[in-house]
Amino acid sequence: MLCENCKERPATVVFKQETPTGITERHLCDKCAFYSQTFSFSPGQEPLSIQQFLAHWLGGSELFSEQKADEKLPDGPKCPNCGLTFHRFLDVGKFGCATCYDAFRQQLPRVFAKLHNGHTQHGGKIPVSLNERFALKRKLEDIRTKMREAVEEERFEEAAALRDEANLVKQQLDDGGDDQHVI
Amino acid sequence: MSFEKFINQELTGWMVAEGEHADIVLSTRIRLARNLQDHLFPVCASQEDAAAVDEAVHQAVSKMRDQHFTGTAMVDLTPLQRQILVEKHLVSPQLIDPEKHGSVLLSEDETISIMVNEEDHIRIQCIYPGFQIDEAYELADRVDSEMEKNIDYAFDETFGYLTSCPSNTGTGMRASVMMHLPALTITKQIERIIPAISRLGMVVRGSYGEGSEALGNIYQISNQITLGKSEEEILKDLKSISARLIAHERKSRELLLAKSEVHLENRLFRSLGTLTHARILPSAEAAKCLSDVRLGIDLNIIENIDMSVLNELMIFMQPGYLQQYAGTELTSDERDILRAQLFRDRLKIERSAEPDGDQELS
Ligand SMILES: [Zn+2]
Ligand SMILES: [Zn+2]
Numbered sequence: 001m002l003c004e005n006c007k008e009r010p011a012t013v014v015f016k017q018e019t020p021t022g023i024t025e026r027h028l029c030d031k032c033a034f035y036s037q038t039f040s041f042s043p044g045q046e047p048l049s050i051q052q053f054l055a056h057w058l059g060g061s062e063l064f065s066e067q068k069a070d071e072k073l074p075d076g077p078k079c080p081n082c083g084l085t086f087h088r089f090l091d092v093g094k095f096g097c098a099t100c101y102d103a104f105r106q107q108l109p110r111v112f113a114k115l116h117n118g119h120t121q122h123g124g125k126i127p128v129s130l131n132e133r134f135a136l137k138r139k140l141e142d143i144r145t146k147m148r149e150a151v152e153e154e155r156f157e158e159a160a161a162l163r164d165e166a167n168l169v170k171q172q173l174d175d176g177g178d179d180q181h182v183i
Numbered sequence: 184m185s186f187e188k189f190i191n192q193e194l195t196g197w198m199v200a201e202g203e204h205a206d207i208v209l210s211t212r213i214r215l216a217r218n219l220q221d222h223l224f225p226v227c228a229s230q231e232d233a234a235a236v237d238e239a240v241h242q243a244v245s246k247m248r249d250q251h252f253t254g255t256a257m258v259d260l261t262p263l264q265r266q267i268l269v270e271k272h273l274v275s276p277q278l279i280d281p282e283k284h285g286s287v288l289l290s291e292d293e294t295i296s297i298m299v300n301e302e303d304h305i306r307i308q309c310i311y312p313g314f315q316i317d318e319a320y321e322l323a324d325r326v327d328s329e330m331e332k333n334i335d336y337a338f339d340e341t342f343g344y345l346t347s348c349p350s351n352t353g354t355g356m357r358a359s360v361m362m363h364l365p366a367l368t369i370t371k372q373i374e375r376i377i378p379a380i381s382r383l384g385m386v387v388r389g390s391y392g393e394g395s396e397a398l399g400n401i402y403q404i405s406n407q408i409t410l411g412k413s414e415e416e417i418l419k420d421l422k423s424i425s426a427r428l429i430a431h432e433r434k435s436r437e438l439l440l441a442k443s444e445v446h447l448e449n450r451l452f453r454s455l456g457t458l459t460h461a462r463i464l465p466s467a468e469a470a471k472c473l474s475d476v477r478l479g480i481d482l483n484i485i486e487n488i489d490m491s492v493l494n495e496l497m498i499f500m501q502p503g504y505l506q507q508y509a510g511t512e513l514t515s516d517e518r519d520i521l522r523a524q525l526f527r528d529r530l531k532i533e534r535s536a537e538p539d540g541d542q543e544l545s
Binding site for chain 2: 081082084092093094095096097098101102105108111112115116117118119120121122123124125126127128129130134
């Protein structure tokens, strides 16, 4: 069966959509299934919800493609804070808490890449309180790189000085963390 | 300060027809989604969680210096009052579910609204009239930075601001521009434009009525991507796409006028006739006619009607407002009759409205 949208590629995904007149099915190829989330605004056709998108596109056609629909799917990692499993996350399309992001860290770049045109990393505003920590962390990385170079080139005196400097920055970082908790 | 004033006050800042490109752009909106670090997201939060978040946000907001906010919980409003806040675009439809312990904080001029316990703990929204993307973002950014002094946001070095929905992760920002694009719709160019724009990480939405045309030919252009680009980059993209759409719409209007002036005039004046003389006016028809009259004013075909009145009518024609105006609940049929009367009164073409028998208005 050919994709109903492009009529070029084979249909690999079935979207069930709730419309006022009942549930309609659309057979789409992977590519159109992905894009249909953004251009399904043709008349009389509801845009896909994020849940449908995640559940069908990621859950249905890709991650568990070797599974039959009625078999129990693997749950994947589970958030220790709110108890959400990755599989359930794909179903509902929503995180339960901030810790979910940690729990699913390995899986998320794939999810984000699909949703954000290939982007997987934040490139925008940073809370002011974190800005300072960011700067310190970057400085620490810099010092450590130089230290490694110094060691490799057997400039041990310089390496020792750099190690002291690194410890100082690390101390600052730890203090900053403590301060935040006090406030 | 009572919250009532926000419901009773009919006009809200973004409805006045001003700002750049006010003939085409109705309003500009920035929304920032934020969450507190140590609480479950609203989707799975308990009542206690929700109450704690609410308290923390209200505390943080009360410490803000240059803005005064008035807040209320959704449960303390009647269903009709909640609906009016939605119709004024001051809160989202999701917030008003009384099960969810949502609340809202509004600035004096209603430009800023801070929703608590919507899909995310905090949603900061700024609406400006016309095309004012930078101004709206500056304000939202300032409110966000002020809030952050008193609240620990859920933030991750890799993923940015952590939101309930993965489609908001990163900047948590949705920037949108509401546009009236009748000429692009009449000439069917919009159908080609929508898919093209979606490939640039932007989304165009129209609210569709029964026909194939967007309700009132009003479209919302917004960013779809929130991860990987900075706020400034996202806004720049939105600005350039909006500017192109505006230019395109203007050109199409000129072309329409040049090609078939009498047909266009016929359509626009018929719509004016409907708005000023109809006795029963369903909302889809009202929206279509409003769009035509608006276009007529922009093209100097229809004179002596103020654009702000049309913006008002766009809001007042909605069910919540009509029922508040009537002071009672109305069936859909009764609403269509009252809507017709409201348009006749507001557009003041007919000198005096004849008494309408069974329609008793307070
Ligand atoms: Zn296809
Ligand atoms: Zn979780």
